[in-house]
Amino acid sequence: MTLVIKLIFVIIIPISFCHPSYQLNTYFFFDPVSNAACDETNYWTPFDQSTTCYRFVSVTMNDSENNDKIKIMLDHNIGISDFSKYKTVLKEKTSKWSRYKGTIDLIDEPLIYKLMKYTKKPDYKLPSKPPHRLGYFSSNSDYIIKGKSINEKGYWTKTVYKIKFAYAIDINGVNVISPHQEKYGLRPVLNIKKSLLKTNSKNIDITRLIKSGTIIAKNYEQKKYDGLIYKQLQGFTVTKDQLIFISSNNENRAKSVMYSYKLNDINTLYKKKYDLIGHGNGMTYNSKEDKVLVVGPDSYKKIFQFNANTLTKEKEYPYPQHPIFHAIGYDYNNNLYIGHNGRRLFLTDTVKIEKMYEWGVTWFETAQDLEYYNGYAFFCTTDAGANSRFQDYSFLKSGNVIHVYDVKLDKNNNPTKNFGRLICNLQMTGLGELESISFRKGYIYIGFAVHKKDRPVYVFYKFDYKQFAKEVKKIS
Numbered sequence: 001m002t003l004v005i006k007l008i009f010v011i012i013i014p015i016s017f018c019h020p021s022y023q024l025n026t027y028f029f030f031d032p033v034s035n036a037a038c039d040e041t042n043y044w045t046p047f048d049q050s051t052t053c054y055r056f057v058s059v060t061m062n063d064s065e066n067n068d069k070i071k072i073m074l075d076h077n078i079g080i081s082d083f084s085k086y087k088t089v090l091k092e093k094t095s096k097w098s099r100y101k102g103t104i105d106l107i108d109e110p111l112i113y114k115l116m117k118y119t120k121k122p123d124y125k126l127p128s129k130p131p132h133r134l135g136y137f138s139s140n141s142d143y144i145i146k147g148k149s150i151n152e153k154g155y156w157t158k159t160v161y162k163i164k165f166a167y168a169i170d171i172n173g174v175n176v177i178s179p180h181q182e183k184y185g186l187r188p189v190l191n192i193k194k195s196l197l198k199t200n201s202k203n204i205d206i207t208r209l210i211k212s213g214t215i216i217a218k219n220y221e222q223k224k225y226d227g228l229i230y231k232q233l234q235g236f237t238v239t240k241d242q243l244i245f246i247s248s249n250n251e252n253r254a255k256s257v258m259y260s261y262k263l264n265d266i267n268t269l270y271k272k273k274y275d276l277i278g279h280g281n282g283m284t285y286n287s288k289e290d291k292v293l294v295v296g297p298d299s300y301k302k303i304f305q306f307n308a309n310t311l312t313k314e315k316e317y318p319y320p321q322h323p324i325f326h327a328i329g330y331d332y333n334n335n336l337y338i339g340h341n342g343r344r345l346f347l348t349d350t351v352k353i354e355k356m357y358e359w360g361v362t363w364f365e366t367a368q369d370l371e372y373y374n375g376y377a378f379f380c381t382t383d384a385g386a387n388s389r390f391q392d393y394s395f396l397k398s399g400n401v402i403h404v405y406d407v408k409l410d411k412n413n414n415p416t417k418n419f420g421r422l423i424c425n426l427q428m429t430g431l432g433e434l435e436s437i438s439f440r441k442g443y444i445y446i447g448f449a450v451h452k453k454d455r456p457v458y459v460f461y462k463f464d465y466k467q468f469a470k471e472v473k474k475i476s
Helices: 083-093 109-115 207-211 465-472
Strands: 027-031 054-058 069-074 103-105 142-145 148-151 155-161 165-169 175-179 189-193 203-205 214-218 232-238 242-248 256-262 265-275 282-286 291-295 302-307 313-318 327-331 336-341 344-348 353-358 366-373 376-382 400-406 422-428 433-440 443-449 458-464
Touching: 083 155, 109 155, 109 165, 207 422, 207 458, 207 465, 232 366, 232 443, 242 282, 242 458, 282 366, 282 433, 291 327, 327 376, 336 366, 366 433, 376 433, 400 433, 443 465, 458 465
Parallel strands: 203 422, 232 282, 232 433, 282 327, 327 366
Antiparallel strands: 027 054, 054 069, 069 189, 103 189, 142 148, 155 165, 165 175, 214 458, 232 242, 242 256, 256 265, 282 291, 291 302, 302 313, 327 336, 336 344, 344 353, 366 376, 376 400, 400 422, 433 443, 443 458
């Protein structure tokens, strides 16, 4: 009898856990009071402070799947009267965040150097201009104390400079040194477990879809007006038979040139108008009255109405009671205009503003134009700098985003239940600085400013709306 002994070797393979990796400036909606992820359908804004669902922005450099935590910073200011009291204020304002067990701090100076792409620590004996900025912080510096809107223009970092000074990020996204008594805000930074966060499922990349369409490229006009060449696309719209756009020059922000091309002969200039309409930022077409409206001259306080065929200016609608206007779209279903004022949505008949709703724009984005189509507002933004080289407000490389909002009204022109709700974010890269979007006869037109030597600076893409809706799916 032979005894057979079998040896069984068990190889133990260590299990490694992979975590999502997030880009710098990814934004999350997180409730630090309940210690749970939330979403943009009901988050804190200066105009609606009834929720503890806050928007945070990732400030982690070079995140990887090996990291189980990530640093995120609050996307609005907490008021503070003196930097010396920041620890007390931070503790007080976050006292209800007790279920959150991670660290709560302010952003530090070494990380600021990295985000701003300093090659070495700047010399603050002289004014120090960074090679890169951290966004433009005017609109999201707002917060409300006892019903009063306050703007503290930027936020403190936690690093002291000498005795009576500290580092801060100012309203222009520039690293500065300020006395402790300066009125900056606080933005807590959480070192949070990724398992408590979720990505925004509303992001959809449409770069490939745009590139599959027809390209309309226009060289800027070489003629000088008052000694200047106007070569900056600022807004456009498509009428029943024309493509009309505005071109500006920042050296003379009081004037601009309006160009018109027939859709059936896009290579031949139809009409042009050199006029006192300023820088320009958005356009729309009233198809019922055959009028073109322009908003955003240098003062950002007027809406101009033009005859769509002759380009003759017919009316001006001033709004001195409102600080700025960026864009406007025409709701042809209800014969109303939809636009945005800073970060808020409005409905108007060009006589009065009827409703205000908060937009969900991130803190690194520059508001461009918007347009209405089939019950939705398509709100164009750009991070302005990654691709266009016209501005340098952001370190993000994603380029442009179109935020799509539900703006359906009932039969009495009152907002429906989901009015103002974000449907999705349409992302695109490598195309230039997104300026505007327009719709006509089943087609979408998207316009970009492209700043490359010996290349056109006006580039428009035309593609089929049905194909777009089919791929996006969230838009009916």
